[in-house]
Amino acid sequence: MTKERLKELLKPIAEGLFGPQGTRRGPVQPHYTVRPVGMIVEDLCRIPEEDWAKYAFSREPLNGKFNDEQRRDLTCRAIACGREYAEKLADRYGMRDPEKLARKLGLKVDFPDMPQNTERVLFAEFREPDKVHIYMDGVRKGRALLGEPGVPHALTGQLDITKLLIGHELFHWVEEHYKKEIWTRTYKIELWAPGPLHNRSGVAVLGEIAAMAFTKALNNLPYSPYVMDAFLVYGYSPEAASGLYEEMMQLAGREPRLPQAEPPAALPERDMEGGEAR
Numbered sequence: 001m002t003k004e005r006l007k008e009l010l011k012p013i014a015e016g017l018f019g020p021q022g023t024r025r026g027p028v029q030p031h032y033t034v035r036p037v038g039m040i041v042e043d044l045c046r047i048p049e050e051d052w053a054k055y056a057f058s059r060e061p062l063n064g065k066f067n068d069e070q071r072r073d074l075t076c077r078a079i080a081c082g083r084e085y086a087e088k089l090a091d092r093y094g095m096r097d098p099e100k101l102a103r104k105l106g107l108k109v110d111f112p113d114m115p116q117n118t119e120r121v122l123f124a125e126f127r128e129p130d131k132v133h134i135y136m137d138g139v140r141k142g143r144a145l146l147g148e149p150g151v152p153h154a155l156t157g158q159l160d161i162t163k164l165l166i167g168h169e170l171f172h173w174v175e176e177h178y179k180k181e182i183w184t185r186t187y188k189i190e191l192w193a194p195g196p197l198h199n200r201s202g203v204a205v206l207g208e209i210a211a212m213a214f215t216k217a218l219n220n221l222p223y224s225p226y227v228m229d230a231f232l233v234y235g236y237s238p239e240a241a242s243g244l245y246e247e248m249m250q251l252a253g254r255e256p257r258l259p260q261a262e263p264p265a266a267l268p269e270r271d272m273e274g275g276e277a278r
């Protein structure tokens, strides 16, 4: 995950946990109804990979340049790109384990507790040219949630949080390594420029979407790793994670549930005799 995207993602948390909390200045943080973590992952795991398009693009600085059809089309192409490279590398090296694959490719993976020189919450990052940091504070908080009701069933026994994060960061290395040919880097859009000048720009979110598809394929997960955005944030702030859940559900065209919501009620039993109840 890029630093920028995570910064944006965790802004509400950073502001809540470390920021202007206690001071009376600044905008009031919205409050979200806290859901059990099991409800959040249950619903989010049902969202098909392509339906994450609008959520993913909502973090893209050039989001306004696209309509929904284009967002969806680009998302599908980014997913195909991520899968293609996952299979290519898995075949070439005869392994799918992201951690082993990363080491085989010469990356240096380490597991510090937290990022240095920042108070921000961060789960993982790729540093050029060849370093991947997996921050264990967030991973441990995530692991502690794996036993919550509904979570094991939704996330499946396949999930290994560190391997999922390594797979995502490994894709950022892959992008650098294949930057002349990989679609997420060769795809450009034309931005306005005066006269005969050209101003072509890459679209950063395509690399994020492909990184999610890449790690999904390597880890053999049946759901989109975007679920982890909300799940790992839950370890720090159930309320911020619930806000993300609402946003993710709405952007995927679904209705967020409220806690204690009854399952859809069965139709009331009809009085078979006809006539109104007295």
Ligand SMILES: [Zn+2]
Pocket: 001, 002, 168, 169, 172, 207, 208, 211
């Ligand atoms: Zn990333």
